[in-house]
Amino acid sequence: MKKYLIPAISAAGILALSGVQADAREYKIGFIGPMSGGAAQLGQQMERGAKLYMKLHKGELGSHTVKMIVRDSKRPGGPIAKAAAQELITRENVELITGLIFSPNAMSVAPLINKSKTPVVIMNAGTAFIPNMSPHMVRVSFTMWQAGYIMGQHAANKMGCKTAVSGYSNYPPGKDSIAAFRKGFVASGGKVIDEIPMGGPAKVPDMTPFFQRAKSKNADCMYVFVPAGNHAAAVAKTYQALAMRKAGTKLVGPGDITQDTQLQGMGSAADGVVTAHHYNMFLKSAENQAFVKAWQAEYGANSVPDFVGVGGYDGMAAVYAAIKGANGGKLTAAGAMKVLRGWKYNSPRGPISIDAETGDIVQNVYISVVRQKGGKLVQEIQQKFEAVKDKCKELKLGKCGKKLY
Amino acid sequence: MSSFLIEITTVLVFGLAFSMLLFILSVGLSITMGLMGFANLAHGSFAMAGGYVTVSMVSKTGAPFAVALLVSFVIVALLSILFERVLYRHLYRRPELDQVLLTIGIVFASIATVTFIWGPDPQLILMPEYLSGSVDLGFNNFPRYHIFMIVAGAIIVAALFYGLERTNIGAQIRAAVDNRRMAESCGINTGRIFTWTFALGSGMAALGGGLGIQLLGGIKPVFALEYLVIFLIVIAVGGMGNIRGTFFAALILGIIDFAGKFYFPEGGAFIIFAVTIIVLLIRPHGLFGKA
Numbered sequence: 001m002k003k004y005l006i007p008a009i010s011a012a013g014i015l016a017l018s019g020v021q022a023d024a025r026e027y028k029i030g031f032i033g034p035m036s037g038g039a040a041q042l043g044q045q046m047e048r049g050a051k052l053y054m055k056l057h058k059g060e061l062g063s064h065t066v067k068m069i070v071r072d073s074k075r076p077g078g079p080i081a082k083a084a085a086q087e088l089i090t091r092e093n094v095e096l097i098t099g100l101i102f103s104p105n106a107m108s109v110a111p112l113i114n115k116s117k118t119p120v121v122i123m124n125a126g127t128a129f130i131p132n133m134s135p136h137m138v139r140v141s142f143t144m145w146q147a148g149y150i151m152g153q154h155a156a157n158k159m160g161c162k163t164a165v166s167g168y169s170n171y172p173p174g175k176d177s178i179a180a181f182r183k184g185f186v187a188s189g190g191k192v193i194d195e196i197p198m199g200g201p202a203k204v205p206d207m208t209p210f211f212q213r214a215k216s217k218n219a220d221c222m223y224v225f226v227p228a229g230n231h232a233a234a235v236a237k238t239y240q241a242l243a244m245r246k247a248g249t250k251l252v253g254p255g256d257i258t259q260d261t262q263l264q265g266m267g268s269a270a271d272g273v274v275t276a277h278h279y280n281m282f283l284k285s286a287e288n289q290a291f292v293k294a295w296q297a298e299y300g301a302n303s304v305p306d307f308v309g310v311g312g313y314d315g316m317a318a319v320y321a322a323i324k325g326a327n328g329g330k331l332t333a334a335g336a337m338k339v340l341r342g343w344k345y346n347s348p349r350g351p352i353s354i355d356a357e358t359g360d361i362v363q364n365v366y367i368s369v370v371r372q373k374g375g376k377l378v379q380e381i382q383q384k385f386e387a388v389k390d391k392c393k394e395l396k397l398g399k400c401g402k403k404l405y
Numbered sequence: 406m407s408s409f410l411i412e413i414t415t416v417l418v419f420g421l422a423f424s425m426l427l428f429i430l431s432v433g434l435s436i437t438m439g440l441m442g443f444a445n446l447a448h449g450s451f452a453m454a455g456g457y458v459t460v461s462m463v464s465k466t467g468a469p470f471a472v473a474l475l476v477s478f479v480i481v482a483l484l485s486i487l488f489e490r491v492l493y494r495h496l497y498r499r500p501e502l503d504q505v506l507l508t509i510g511i512v513f514a515s516i517a518t519v520t521f522i523w524g525p526d527p528q529l530i531l532m533p534e535y536l537s538g539s540v541d542l543g544f545n546n547f548p549r550y551h552i553f554m555i556v557a558g559a560i561i562v563a564a565l566f567y568g569l570e571r572t573n574i575g576a577q578i579r580a581a582v583d584n585r586r587m588a589e590s591c592g593i594n595t596g597r598i599f600t601w602t603f604a605l606g607s608g609m610a611a612l613g614g615g616l617g618i619q620l621l622g623g624i625k626p627v628f629a630l631e632y633l634v635i636f637l638i639v640i641a642v643g644g645m646g647n648i649r650g651t652f653f654a655a656l657i658l659g660i661i662d663f664a665g666k667f668y669f670p671e672g673g674a675f676i677i678f679a680v681t682i683i684v685l686l687i688r689p690h691g692l693f694g695k696a
Contacts, residue, residue, distance in 0.1 A: 038627040040525035170671075196670045203631055204527075204622040205674065208419050208551075209666035216412070230527045234622030237529075241548035243539040265529030265623065268537075 024063035027323050027331060030088030032081050032099040032109070033123075035072040038202060042101050042229050042308050043072070045261065046123055049305065049312025050098070052298055053320070060320055064328065069094060073101070076171065076201040076227070078108030085109045089116045095331035096121065096322065098315050101308070102201065102227070103127035103173045110134045114405050119322065119336035123315035124308055127172040128180075128392035129399035131359040136333040138340045138359040140318050140352070141311040142278050144176040144225070145392040145400075147254035150365050150385055151223065151276035152184025155252050158367075158383075159274065161221035163191050165214045165249075167207075168225045170197035177225035177254060180391065185223075193217055204230045207238035215244050224253040228308060232262040240269035255280060258370055260306035263377050270370045270377055278363050279307040279349040280379045291348035307349075314347045318354075321345075351387075360390050411545045416664045422551035424659025425558025426620060430613035430632065431639040432565065432651050433606025439646010440582045441599050443493065444501050447508040448610055448636060449629040450515035455481045455611020456624030457519055460528040470533055474615045478608040485607030489600055497599075512629045520626045527623030536619075550619050557616065561609070562652060569648060578602055582646060638677065642684050644694025653692055 031050065033043035047070065054066060069092050071084035081100070088094045089112065097113065098121040100106040106125035110133035113120050122130065122139040131137050155161045164185055168174035174197075182192045194217050199205040214222050222244065224235050235257045244251070251257075255277025258270060281292055281304060291313065295305045305313075318340055323331060325339035342356040350364040365388045368379040392400035434448040455477040462473035488511075496504050531537075536553055539546045569575035580588040581595045589595050618624050635658075643654030658677050665673035684692065 036520075038625065038631070040520065040626070041527075044525055198670065199666075199674055205666075206423060206620055206663075207622070208423075208620075209663045209673070210670055212415055212419060213667050213670065216408075216415075230622055230625055233527060233529050237619065237622070240537070241539065241550060243546055243548075261526060262529075265527075265531075267531040 023328065024065065025328055027064060027066045027096075027326075028092060028094045029066060029068055029319060030085070030092065030094040030097040030099075031068050031070045032073050032084050032088070032097065032105065033070070033101050034074055034076075035070060037074045038204075039076065039101060039227070039229050041261070042124075045306060045308040046099060046101060046312035046315075048295075048299055049309035049314075050123070050316040051312075052295060052309075053313045053316035055298065056294060057317075057320060061323055064323065066319070066323065073099075073105050076102040076104060078104040081105035082108040082112060085112050089113070089118055094118070096319060096336065098319055099123055099312075100125045103130060104171065106130050106137075107133065107172070110137065110405070113137070113333075117333040119331065119333045119340075121315050121318045121322075121340070123311040125173075127176050128390055129404065132393075132399065132402065133404045135359075135405065136337060138318065138337070138343075138354050139361050140314045140354070141361060142307070142363070143360060143390040143392065144173050144254070145180040145390050146278060146361075146363070146365050146388050147276040148177045148180025148223075148225075149184035149391040150367070150388065151252055151254065151274075152181040152186075152190070153188045154274070154276060154367055154383070155181075155221045155223070155250075156185050156188035156190035159221065159250060159252070161185075161190060161219075161250065163193050163217075163219040164221040164223055165194040165196065165217050165219040166192060166223045166225075167196045167198050167210050167214055169201045169227055169231065170199065171201050173227070174201075174225050176392070178223065179397075181223045183391070183395075190221075193219055198226070201227045201231075204234050207234050208242070211238045211242050211244065215242055215247060215249065218247070219249055221250050221252050224251065224257055226256060228256040228259045228306070229262075232257050232259045233265050236266040236269040236273060239273075245272065250274065252276075255307060255368070258368070258379060259308075260304050260379075263370070263379070266377065268372065271372050273370045274367065274382075275370075275379075276365055276367050277307065278365055279310050280366070280368055281305055282368075282379045283349065283366070283381070285348070285350060287346055287350075288348040305348075310348055314345065314349075314352065317345050317347070318343060353387075355389060358390065358393050360393065362387050362389050364388065412667075414542075414545050416660065416667060418547050418555070419551060420660030420663035421656075422554040422558075422659075423620070423663055424656045425554050425562075426613060426617050427635065427639055427659050428652055428655035429558060429561055429609055429616065431636045431643075431655060432648060433609045434636050435640045435643065435646060435648065435651040436602055436606045438640060439644075440578065440602060441497065443497060444504045445493070445508050446505060446633060447488075447511035447515070447629070448607075449631075449633050450512050451481050451485055451607040452610035452614035452617075452632070453515065453519065453624065453626075453628040454484065454614070455608075456614030456618055456628065457523060457528065458611065459615035460523075460530055460618065460624055463530045464528075470530070470536065474612055477611045477615050481611035482604040482608035486600060486604045489603045493603070494596075512633075515629050516626045523626075525626060527625040528618075529623040530618060532619060554616060554620070561612070565648060574598075574601075635677075638681050640691075642681055642691055644691030647691070647693040650691055650693030 458477035643650030665676035
């Protein structure tokens with residue numbers, strides 16, 4: 001009797017297993033982004049990126065499907081995003097949360113998901129220490145230090161800047177970004193003579209007083225961080241209006257100030273602006289050209305993807321990878337992290353991976369300069385840095401050096 | 406000495422340009438609140454509509470910037486007459502809460518409408534040659550656009566003062582405000598006066614919306630709400646319905662705001678709130694308001 005029992009049980013087991021696999025499962029995931037209010041275009045861009053991935057990779061999950069539930073985080077601050085996450089976890093029973101444009105959005109969600117053990121894939125928020133806030137989080141976007149530190153080195157070493165002023169939107173990623181620039185710039189022998197807070201992220205201020213103050217310092221370079229979106233065009237326009245290039249101050253920054261969706265509206269103001277960033281739509285790789293083509297086929301020939309859209313696209317690639325890893329079962333934090341920490345992907349921005357230890361993105365950073373070509377603005381890649389890790393965590397600075405949960 | 410001169414002229418010129426924009430944007434609201442006793446929170450929506458008309462004219466039809474501004478003035482003024490006739494006039498004698506509810510509803514509806522038509526991205530236009538670049542005055546240089554803003558603002562201010570103080574229709578408006586019943590007994594059609602005043606104020610807001618595109622980083626759907634607070638501050642400080650008061654309030658707040666941000670970027674944005682509180686503590690009805 002015993003002889004037959006084991007094969008019988010295993011046969012039953014195999015049957016049960018294959019039964020699970022044949023069952024088409026619907027994976028519910030939550031997507032939190034600013035769908036209304038001043039940053040709605042960022043929410044739209046990120047959602048479009050995510051949905052484009054879903055459309056192009058329909059068959060990838062076999063019979064399983066993904067239902068994306070979108071919730072509005074409205075403002076750059078934390079409370080609304082937190083309430084949205086709470087609702088998604090407790091009422092909608094989502095198995096994963098993604099999206100998250102602004103750093104305070106992501107920070108406010110972290111304590112919640114630590115309790116509920118919901119895996120999170122961050123598609124944008126870039127303050128360096130965020131992944132340290134939860135063992136269940138990974139970030140596919142960027143960290144402020146990737147662009148800021150490299151930009152600081154480049155400004156001092158290649159652009160001949162001996163002194164610099166920084167202007168920043170006064171909230172965590174802004175402080176992060178100028179700290180990164182300062183570190184890179186000073187390490188290469190430069191001197192930062194003034195750091196100017198330029199209002200909060202929610203509202204675009206008249207930039208003139210801040211830029212005029214910067215101009216009066218007569219620095220060789222001005223490094224500016226503002227959140228992508230409404231602020232970007234105001235930066236280039238103010239810089240031009242105050243004739244700062246003529247006065248001898250070069251404008252540099254992370255790619256947020258030359259965001260692809262805002263670029264053409266800047267006109268000649270953006271000509272010559274140098275940025276460090278992980279993506280712009282002019283990258284020549286086959287992956288990127290296919291991505292831009294698919295984007296314009298889906299959203300219209302005049303529509304343009306930018307790094308926020310790529311964040312949404314790659315974020316969804318990560319989500320799909322996690323779901324594939326769950327193999328028809330429930331998507332758990334442990335399971336998702338096992339797949340995602342160490343995950344590699346060929347993104348439109350180049351090869352990316354997630355650092356297994358920190359959960360943060362490792363990717364190329366490009367130095368680009370804006371040029372006018374045939375009545376249009378393009379970004380030319382001048383230099384490429386491969387597989388850049390987050391410098392802040394490498395140097396273990398402040399909150400980057402410790403676990404925050 | 407020369408660096409002091411540079412700083413002083415910088416603060417004055419840039420502050421003045423912002424003041425002019427503030428005045429053009431707020432004066433219409435001051436008129437509707439003071440003259441008609443109507444709390445029109447949707448004032449920013451009319452300004453925003455003006456901005457979008459300007460942007461569309463310039464980028465779609467290639468119209469010159471100045472022409473687009475004038476067209477937006479006319480279109481928005483006409484549009485506001487429609488709103489006044491159909492919606493606002495029923496609420497003139499109703500409590501303020503009703504007025505606020507209606508107009509804030511219009512704000513949200515307008516935000517959704519422009520997002521639907523133009524999308525959430527800020528819309529920008531490339532300025533014509535004569536408005537871009539800067540003017541070098543030897544000791545300091547200034548953006549041409551800011552100079553243009555000051556000149557345009559000065560012309561508008563002068564025209565408004567002349568219109569209200571020296572013309573027959575201006576006298577009728579002032580009469581209607583001071584004592585509506587008496588004005589009506591004298592044969593003044595106050596209903597019509599209010600309609601035209603409202604249209605003028607909304608048209609001015611539209612001009613401000615168009616002029617502000619370059620200074621405020623483009624026109625975008627949240628414009629209607631984002632600048633509401635600053636409109637209300639200008640009016641509270643200046644005194645409702647008082648054009649002279651609105652002008653001086655805009656002047657003071659614009660220059661102080663710039664100076665605050667220039668010298669103390671960390672806390673400069675709050676200085677105008679502090680000034681507002683102090684002014685209202687000393688003069689609760691505003692600088693030129695009637696007690």
